[in-house]
Amino acid sequence: TNIIKAGADIAKCGIGNGELCETKIKTGVGYEQLSVAIECGQAANELKSLCCSDGGCKAPGDICKALGAGSHMVMVGSLFCGYEQNEGEWEEEFEIKNSTVTGKTVKKRLKVYGMSSKLANNKYFGGLKDYRTSEGKEMWVSYKGDVNDLAIDIKGGLASCCTYTNTRNLENLHKNCVFGLV
Numbered sequence: 583t584n585i586i587k588a589g590a591d592i593a594k595c596g597i598g599n600g601e602l603c604e605t606k607i608k609t610g611v612g613y614e615q616l617s618v619a620i621e622c623g624q625a626a627n628e629l630k631s632l633c634c635s636d637g638g639c640k641a642p643g644d645i646c647k648a649l650g651a652g653s654h655m656v657m658v659g660s661l662f663c664g665y666e667q668n669e670g671e672w673e674e675e676f677e678i679k680n681s682t683v684t685g686k687t688v689k690k691r692l693k694v695y696g697m698s699s700k701l702a703n704n705k706y707f708g709g710l711k712d713y714r715t716s717e718g719k720e721m722w723v724s725y726k727g728d729v730n731d732l733a734i735d736i737k738g739g740l741a742s743c744c745t746y747t748n749t750r751n752l753e754n755l756h757k758n759c760v761f762g763l764v
Contacts, residue, residue, distance in 0.1 A: 586631040595622030595653070596636030598717075601660035602696030603637070605717045616647055616761065623652015623756060642739030649752060650743065650759030663694045665729035670694070673722070690725035 585593045596619070598605030598612030606612035619635045626633035635653035639645055639661045648656040662668070671693040695701045696718020703710040710716055726732070740752065747758040 583625045583629060586626060586629050590631075592632040592634055592654070593622065593626065594634045594636060594657075595619060595626075596638075598636075600637030600657065600696065601640070602694065602699065602718050602721065604696070604719055605698070608715050608717050616651060619648045619651035619653045620761060623654075626654070627652055627756065642736045643743075645736060646739055646743035646755075647759075647761075649740070650747065650755050651761065652756040660694065660723075662729065662732065664692050664723035664726040665732065666725075666727060667729045668692055691722040692725070693720065694723050695720040 596613065596615050597603075598609075599615040599618075615636055615638045619633075622633045623635075632654040633652070634655040634657060635648040635651070637657040637659055639648070639656060639658045641661075644661075645656050645658060672690055673693070674690050697706075698716060699718030699720050700710050700716040701720050702718060703714075703716065744750070744752070744755060747755065749755045749758045
């Protein structure tokens with residue numbers, strides 16, 4: 583709330599929840615994202631401001647939960663990795679039989695990395711400084727096809743979420759969602 587009261591238009595809530603983020607394991611700092619989204623979303627709505635939920639979304643339902651908790655935006659970077667429209671370092675893997683390459687492509691994969699990874703520090707910040715640790719990781723993500731399929735899946739998930747919670751529009755989703763222990 584302090585950042586909003588100081589004049590910010592929007593506050594990012596959460597740290598260390600993205601798939602490529604290692605902040606929690608490197609620093610011990612972090613909090614479960616749904617809990618953060620509920621607390622910060624409620625505070626932002628009370629202050630008539632906006633909050634953006636940190637990552638960690640693995641499926642459309644995670645976006646629904648973040649918006650239902652009160653967030654106005656959701657970071658979903660790794661969810662969108664591996665699609666045809668992604669730029670970056672693509673690599674093709676080949677089927678190998680008897681130690682010879684058959685030439686038949688089995689799959690494509692994309693190199694992705696967190697913005698606090700060693701690779702990102704080398705690429706954008708002149709290397710990882712001695713007084714810092716890398717809080718991000720690098721990994722290969724398998725090819726997933728056309729990103730439009732994901733967009734349709736997210737849209738469908740949000741529409742169904744609104745139906746199940748009796749919500750007419752996303753702006754009011756947080757008013758109709760209740761989270762608790764089962």
